[in-house]
Amino acid sequence: MLFKKLFKLLVVGGAILGGATGCAAKAAGAEKKAAAPDAGTAADGGAASKDTGGGASGW
Amino acid sequence: MIVREAWAFRARVEREAAFRFARLAEEISAFDPDSPVPAMMRKAAEDERRHLALCEELAGGPVEGIAGSDRIAPRSLGPREAALYETVAACCITETESVATVTSLLSEDALPRVREVLHEIARDEVSHSRMGWAHLAREAGELEVGFLSRWLPSMLAGAAGSAFEPFEAEMDSPELLRHGVLPISRKRSTFVHTLREVVFPGLEQFGISTDAARAWLSERSPAAGGAGLR
Numbered sequence: 659m660l661f662k663k664l665f666k667l668l669v670v671g672g673a674i675l676g677g678a679t680g681c682a683a684k685a686a687g688a689e690k691k692a693a694a695p696d697a698g699t700a701a702d703g704g705a706a707s708k709d710t711g712g713g714a715s716g717w
Numbered sequence: 718m719i720v721r722e723a724w725a726f727r728a729r730v731e732r733e734a735a736f737r738f739a740r741l742a743e744e745i746s747a748f749d750p751d752s753p754v755p756a757m758m759r760k761a762a763e764d765e766r767r768h769l770a771l772c773e774e775l776a777g778g779p780v781e782g783i784a785g786s787d788r789i790a791p792r793s794l795g796p797r798e799a800a801l802y803e804t805v806a807a808c809c810i811t812e813t814e815s816v817a818t819v820t821s822l823l824s825e826d827a828l829p830r831v832r833e834v835l836h837e838i839a840r841d842e843v844s845h846s847r848m849g850w851a852h853l854a855r856e857a858g859e860l861e862v863g864f865l866s867r868w869l870p871s872m873l874a875g876a877a878g879s880a881f882e883p884f885e886a887e888m889d890s891p892e893l894l895r896h897g898v899l900p901i902s903r904k905r906s907t908f909v910h911t912l913r914e915v916v917f918p919g920l921e922q923f924g925i926s927t928d929a930a931r932a933w934l935s936e937r938s939p940a941a942g943g944a945g946l947r
Contacts, residue, residue: 660817660820661817661910661911661914661915662914664813664816664817664820664911664914664915665914665915665918665919667843667847668813668816668843668846668847668850668915668919669850669915669918669919669922671847671850672846672847672848672849672850672851672853672854673850673851673853673854673922675753675757675847675848675850675851676752676753676754676850676851676852676853676854676855677753677851677854677855709791709792709793710791710871711789711790711791711802711806711868711871711872712785712786712789712806712871712872712874712875713785713789713806713810713811713871713872713873713874713875713876713877714733714734714737714785714789714803714806714807714810714811714872714875714876715726715729715730715733715783715784715785715811715875715876715878716730716810716811716812716814716815716818716876716878717727717730717814717815717818717819
């Protein structure tokens with residue numbers, strides 16, 4: 659129950675704060691979006707394993 | 718000792734977040750000037766500096782340094798994708814986890830001053846998580862955000878820290894709750910449930926596959942247990 663409330667409070671509430679543009683466009687499927695430059699592929703092509711991301715430390 | 722170390726670590730987390738949010742506010746406003754997110758991030762940076770002082774108080778004195786790395790996005794990403802990566806990692810994952818952690822702590826019988834501090838922090842953490850979902854919602858209308866899928870395990874590893882590693886028995890003492898610290902087994906279960914019931918469904922709502930993230934989590938928490946006593 660706590661987690662359902664958190665989903666509504668944070669995810670749904672946050673998306674509304676961001677404005678409906680993203681969700682509306684997504685639902686309509688009307689616009690072709692720009693692909694991310696790397697589209698999931700490391701720019702150096704052969705050394706993807708070195709291109710690591712990290713996470714934000716938390717409590 | 719564990720309690721002071723925990724609050725000292727949190728102080729470093731808050732300083733790291735203050736740096737990151739101040740920087741992300743400028744980066745995001747450069748490509749999305751109409752977004753409400755940069756203003757939220759500037760406010761969040763101020764909040765985090767205030768939280769830093771509160772954490773230092775409960776740690777027993779000044780704390781130096783940051784908990785991890787200020788810049789966490791892969792180098793291959795362009796500036797806009799890197800800002801999205803960091804916002805999802807810091808807000809959608811880590812700040813959402815923080816809200817769940819603080820909420821869990823507030824349901825327990827903490828010492829009066831600890832409770833006051835937790836209340837003050839909890840109020841702000843909600844906004845910090847929401848600004849991440851707000852930014853993701855905006856970017857999902859402009860970019861193919863599915864590229865984040867492959868990076869989710871890296872984000873989770875950074876957010877989890879040492880939570881799934883073997884631990885000393887004193888780290889699982891219920892007495893920790895009075896001092897605003899979750900016993901490790903409770904910390905793990907809160908982390909896992911928040912991912913499965915809040916973060917993953919939220920990401921999937923924007924078309925981001927969580928298959929790799931769920932696999933990462935299953936490897937570490939077969940039954941939300943992780944590694945046991947050292």
